[in-house]
Amino acid sequence: MAQESPKPALRPFLAADTPVLAAIFAASILELTGDDYSEAQQEAWAASADDEQAFGKRLAGQLTLIATLENSPVGFASLKGNDHIDMLYVHPDAAGEGIGSMLCDALERLAGGRGVKALTVDASETAQEFFRKRGYVARQRNSVSVNGEWLANTTMQKQLGDAAAPGAQS
Template sequence: MASRLNLRAASAGDQHALWRLHTRSITSLCQGAYSSHELRTWVELLRPEAYLPADPPRTVLVAEQEDQLVGFGQLDPVRGELEALYVSPDTVGLGVGSALLSALETLAWRANVRAMTLDASLNAEPFYRARGYVPLHAARRILTSEVHLVCTRMQKRQPLVLRSAAGEGPGQGRAPLPEP
């Protein structure tokens, strides 16, 4: 039986664990989508001290199982931008990414964000498509003057039922929102 997944706000004490997880996720899950040079450059730019504290109003959520960090996500609700979503390679397909994404979407919708946007890595695009995100156009993440990661700009609009619940369209009443 799988252990319970706990989502919580990240704390300053999570910096090194976030860095380790991010590094492992990139080097393992992005193989095949990017060259070894691109992956090496990406990972070399990561620094533990850069993870927290997130500048307000950013929200960083972490997912834990058995007191082990197994995923994290970062949202800027002002821009409606999902800035990061990474899971441990050991937990791919177990619902960690979906739980984090759902919680961050709930926070965005509650902040009255009309549409969530993100730059999906090539390996993560199918994950986002399966959760209602649509591709807008090809994009690039500039890491260095020589390394530009190809990615896909994606978007998901706030569900109409939530807009209706806020009194902004057809329909009446409030739709219940899941707790993050």
């Protein structure tokens, strides 16, 4: 009899999650973005989580969801304000398993439930295709300085179809 794979679950962020989420953030960047960013860029980007107190404060200040497998965090995503996906990171060992889609689906539903008509994200070069397949459209290219390195990303936007209240005029 085949054994079923464990099912991922979502839960809210807790302050105690900060160290493991910082590790997921760094591992995701260092192991998954090598085709799009130089080693120096990856290291500068990953170092953004070195100050765990500041990283935890950033996560706590947003609506942050954690994806777990067997109660262990494997990814996280955060909504800044009501309409901007600030972070979406999945541990390399869980990449390609639908965790990112599950997190993004949840943020889109939450934003739509808050009446948001469009959601934006500043997608890394690596994440652009993921968001494009979900209906996000490129709006502008950006260069951002992170710990002394310049990184390119693209602001993308998705119209949320059921964001309007029933019967509302668009």
